[in-house]
């Protein structure tokens with residue numbers, strides 16, 4: 001099939017590449033000239049395992065194209081997928097200006113019947129509203145069908161998720177739209193769940209809100225574990241053996257970040273508010289997460305009294321491992337807070353340093369590796385559980401002024417740290433050293 005993808009960020013690029021990989025003819029369009037010229041050369045603009053190889057392969061095989069012109073992308077497309085960003089407005093609601101612009105761009109270019117697929121995460125009712133805007137702007141005689149197809153990929157394992165996801169959700173109003181979408185996704189052999197458009201839109205928000213709730217829940221348990229002398233990792237493992245609970249998303253730590261959970265939880269709260277409903281649990285989930293993000297700074301203040309002049313290493317800057325994405329990463333909040341307390345911050349991340357520089361350049365210095373980051377420091381904070389950090393020989397911390405490690409991701413067994421005489425504080429587990 002001929003498919004156009006609008007927006008080549010994390011979702012659009014992975015979608016375009018994976019659709020080309022299963023045999024479709026895909027043209028991706030973006031308003032960002034630099035991104036498009038880099039992608040045309042086969043260079044990825046995000047760090048995602050396995051993505052660059054598939055990108056280059058499908059460009060070479062003539063199945064994947066990039067352009068900045070919507071008219072070129074949409075010209076012969078049977079399907080147009082919208083994958084532009086839906087960032088957060090000040091009140092927490094989803095900002096739909098990029099989606100609206102994409103709809104206008106489509107309306108201005110298409111001259112034939114197409115199926116338009118909203119993959120961006122949008123509040124319930126948006127697809128139908130966009131359909132109305134579209135109908136008003138379409139050339140006479142052109143008709144469209146609108147489908148909701150929310151995305152569930154996880155950054156860091158996006159390619160794996162595209163080919164081995166748990167389900168593909170399709171929300172549509174007509175049988176013909178379901179048929180077209182089944183043709184698009186049949187090669188993936190992933191179960192397709194068909195529903196109405198509004199329910200599909202809600203599935204995305206409800207899923208993210210539920211996962212965020214699991215994280216804040218285990219973080220509340222962790223806070224109690226610290227007080228009563230239990231170990232939250234052991235508790236979570238025991239809970240996760242119950243199939244009704246499941247062992248995923250039960251990792252205590254410094255909370256969730258990234259471009260989805262923080263904004264999607266707030267957007268759902270706002271969506272509920274708009275219909276007069278107070279989503280009490282979710283309000284608390286967000287509050288707990290805010291508290292969790294700065295927990296290590298509080299522990300540090302408790303330990304040192306004042307952070308004035310202290311040299312602190314911040315290990316892991318991306319919001320989670322295997323991505324360069326630092327949107328809503330705990331590293332941003334924590335670094336800003338440390339600097340406000342007068343600390344000198346040295347950052348290290350295996351991949352995300354260049355991206356962090358855009359956001360935090362003035363505020364911190366960067367080290368070339370973990371050892372250089374912690375060398376001579378008063379304390380080290382672990383913010384992202386990269387394998388490189390988890391698997392390091394912990395004796396590396398002896399190059400610090402004082403080996404004090406505050407671990408926001410529970411990377412090391414406390415007994416190992418005690419054995420090596422490293423003072424060690426983690427989340428919801430007994431301290432060591």
Ligand code: NAD
Pocket residue numbers: 006007008009010011012029030031032035083084085086098101102105119120121122151152153154155259260
């Ligand atoms: P992103 O910010 O990485 O990428 C969006 C891209 O769209 C940018 O490259 C931007 O230049 C481009 N763009 C904006 N307006 C355009 C237009 N009119 N025409 C062409 N291109 C345009 O965003 P993302 O992380 O890929 O997220 C996209 C959507 O998918 C969001 O709604 C997000 O909530 C949702 N989502 C994201 C993830 C994730 O892990 N990142 C997972 C699931 C769902």
